Amino acid sequence: MELPVALIQTDAGADPEANVARAAELAEAAAADGARLVALPEYLQYRGSDAGFRASARPIPGPFTAPFAEIAKRHACWILAGSLAEASGDPERPYNTSTLIGPNGSVVARYRKIHLFDVAIDNGPVDLESGRVLAGTEPVIADVAGARLGMTICYDLRFPELYRTLALAGAEILAVPSNFTERTGRDHWEVLLRARAIENGAWVIAPSQIGGPPGHPAYGHAMIVDPWGIVVAHAPDRESVVHALIDTSRVTEARRQIPVLANRRPEAYRLG
Numbered sequence: 001m002e003l004p005v006a007l008i009q010t011d012a013g014a015d016p017e018a019n020v021a022r023a024a025e026l027a028e029a030a031a032a033d034g035a036r037l038v039a040l041p042e043y044l045q046y047r048g049s050d051a052g053f054r055a056s057a058r059p060i061p062g063p064f065t066a067p068f069a070e071i072a073k074r075h076a077c078w079i080l081a082g083s084l085a086e087a088s089g090d091p092e093r094p095y096n097t098s099t100l101i102g103p104n105g106s107v108v109a110r111y112r113k114i115h116l117f118d119v120a121i122d123n124g125p126v127d128l129e130s131g132r133v134l135a136g137t138e139p140v141i142a143d144v145a146g147a148r149l150g151m152t153i154c155y156d157l158r159f160p161e162l163y164r165t166l167a168l169a170g171a172e173i174l175a176v177p178s179n180f181t182e183r184t185g186r187d188h189w190e191v192l193l194r195a196r197a198i199e200n201g202a203w204v205i206a207p208s209q210i211g212g213p214p215g216h217p218a219y220g221h222a223m224i225v226d227p228w229g230i231v232v233a234h235a236p237d238r239e240s241v242v243h244a245l246i247d248t249s250r251v252t253e254a255r256r257q258i259p260v261l262a263n264r265r266p267e268a269y270r271l272g
Contacts, residue, residue: 185219
C-alpha cells in the first residue's frame with residue numbers, strides 16, 4: 001500500500017498555547033497538501049525550563065490534542081502528535097507521550113517514552129529527563145490505514161532492541177519524533193536513523209525540532225528513510241514541512257532480499 005506522509009519540523013519555545021497553535025497550522029497545511037499521515041516532533045508543546053515543562057502537562061485527550069483531532073476529522077487523515085507532556089499521577093513528572101489520532105478525531109494509540117535522556121555530553125548538553133518525566137513501560141504498534149506503525153520517541157533511537165521488538169511484531173514504519181540535540185545530532189542522527197531502517201527492513205519517519213532555548217539547540221534535519229536505508233526526504237535548517245510517499249511493498253522487498261528477521265538465532269545469543 002502507498003501512504004502519503006508529511007513530517008513537521010518546528011521551533012517550539014516557552015509558550016505552550018502558541019506552540020500548539022503553530023504546530024496545528026503546519027499540520028493543517030500538510031493535510032491540505034494531501035498527507036494521509038502527518039507526524040509532528042517531540043516536545044511540540046513546550047521547550048524551556050523543567051518547571052515550565054511540568055506546568056505545560058495536560059490530559060490526553062485534552063486541549064493540546066483537540067486542534068489535531070479537528071484537523072484529522074476535517075481532512076480524514078492520521079496525525080501523530082510526536083510528543084506532549086501528559087499529566088500523570090505525579091505532578092513533578094508527567095509522561096512524555098506520543099499520541100496517534102485517527103481520521104475520526106479519536107486517540108487511536110499513545111506511547112509513553114521508555115528511555116529517558118539522562119546524559120552528560122562533553123562540550124554538549126547535560127540533561128536528566130527522568131527528573132521531569134515519568135518513564136513508560138510498554139512498546140506500542142498501531143494500524144495506520146493498513147500500515148503497521150511502531151511508536152518511539154527521540155532517545156529511544158539509541159536502543160535497537162526496542163526497534164527489533166517492534167519489527168518482529170509486524171511494524172513496517174518506525175516513528176521517531178525527536179528534539180535531538182545539535183551536539184549529538186550532527187554526528188549520530190542520520191547514522192542511527194538509517195541503521196534502524198536497514199537492520200529492520202522498515203521505513204523510518206523522524207520529525208524533529210530545530211532551534212530552541214539558548215544552550216540547548218536542537219539539530220533539526222527531520223527525515224524519512226526507506227527500508228534500504230536511503231534518505232528519501234530531508235528538512236532544511238528551518239521550520240518546515242516535508243512530504244514523501246511511503247510504499248509498504250518496499251518493506252516486503254527489503255526483508256525478502258536480506259531476511260535478517262527470519263535469520264535470527266536467539267538461542268545462540270547467550271554468553272557463558
